[in-house]
Amino acid sequence: MLDLYSNLHLVVRWLHVLAGITWIGHLYFFNFVNVPLQGALDDAAKKAVNPQLMPRALWWFRWGAMITFFSGLAMFVMVYFYTPGIGFGPTSYLFDIGKMTDRAMWILFGMTLGFIMWFNVWMIIWPTQKRLLTGKVPADQVAGQRKKALLTSRVNTFLSGPMLFGMLAPSHYGTMSIQALGMALLLGLIAVWWAIKISPSVGKLS
Ligand code: HEM
Structure with missing residues (x-):
């Protein structure tokens, strides 16, 4: 059994990913499934389905976003502003030899996109x-x-693609460069664009 900090870190990380899946899963449900579905329903069907479907889906969606955001902030403090046995203050994951680390740049990129997304959910x-x-x-x-x-x-939905690179790169990639950032943006945007493009016909595919 590891120390308290390591255990807490894992639980917060786990909660963050669990809530993130819930949030982004519902976002993709709305964009890839529900938008084409609503176009195929007549008014009577919409009146029967939507009052049951939408409040439930929106509940998981918005609270998933809230838990993702706050567990993410907690993890940011735990990794970048806390050193076990020493206390609070910028860690070597944030600054190394007086300069911001590539890991920190990646997470700041991901967190900026994640914050915009959270704001859009709760404010708009x-x-x-x-x-x-x-x-x-x-x-x-x-x-x-x-x-x-x-x-x-x-x-x-478009921001989610690059945002997820920003979440994964800090501990699984590391090096930040214009090329890597360009790749994260390009692949992220293309994946979402493609999913939106094929979604109306997915119901007809085998
Ligand atoms: C809403 C704002 C968000 C904030 C503030 C945030 C913050 C963070 C932080 C600080 C980390 C740790 C980075 C590190 O270890 O260096 C992280 C990792 C991660 N986040 Fe987020 N995040 C947010 C949104 C999301 C969303 C929407 C998802 C969607 C699933 C997500 C999925 C992940 C994943 C998969 C990891 C990596 C876990 C690992 O590799 O161990 N995050 N996030």
């Missing part, structure tokens, strides 16, 4: 969906509000 997507679901949006503004929620959700 959820408030808009809540007003739509509770019928608080005047009829002439419904289409505009739906579009706003969809566009923000799309932005988050």
Whole structure:
């Protein structure tokens, strides 16, 4: 059995990934499954399905985002601002020989994208969906509000690809360079673009 810090670190890391999967899994469900599905439903079917489906899915989505964000911040402090046996303060994972480490640059890249995504969930997507679901949006503004929620959700879906490179690279890659960052952006964006592109026809594929 390792020391308390190592055990706590593993539990926080585990919680972070578990919550992250829950959040991003629901984001992908909304973008790759639900958007094409809604286009195939008539008004009567939407009235039967959506009041049951949306509040449940949005609950896991937004609380998944909240737990991911706070467990991520806790881990940031544990790795970059705490040294077991010494205490709080910048660690050698943050600065080495007076300069920011490549590991820290990667996680700051991932965390910046993750923070934008968390902000979009809690400040734009959820408030808009809540007003739509509770019928608080005047009829002439419904289409505009739906579009706003969809566009923000799309932005988050695109950010998720590069963001995940930023999460994995600190401890599994290490070296930060313009080329590596370009690859993270390119592969991340292409993967999401492709998934959005094929999603309407996925139901017809075997
Ligand atoms: C919302 C803002 C987020 C913050 C502040 C954050 C923060 C962090 C931090 C500090 C680390 C540790 C980096 C290191 O060891 O050097 C990490 C790792 C990780 N994060 Fe996040 N994160 C966020 C979002 C996400 C999301 C949405 C996911 C989606 C699944 C995710 C998945 C991961 C994974 C898989 C790891 C690596 C675990 C490992 O290799 O052991 N994170 N994150």
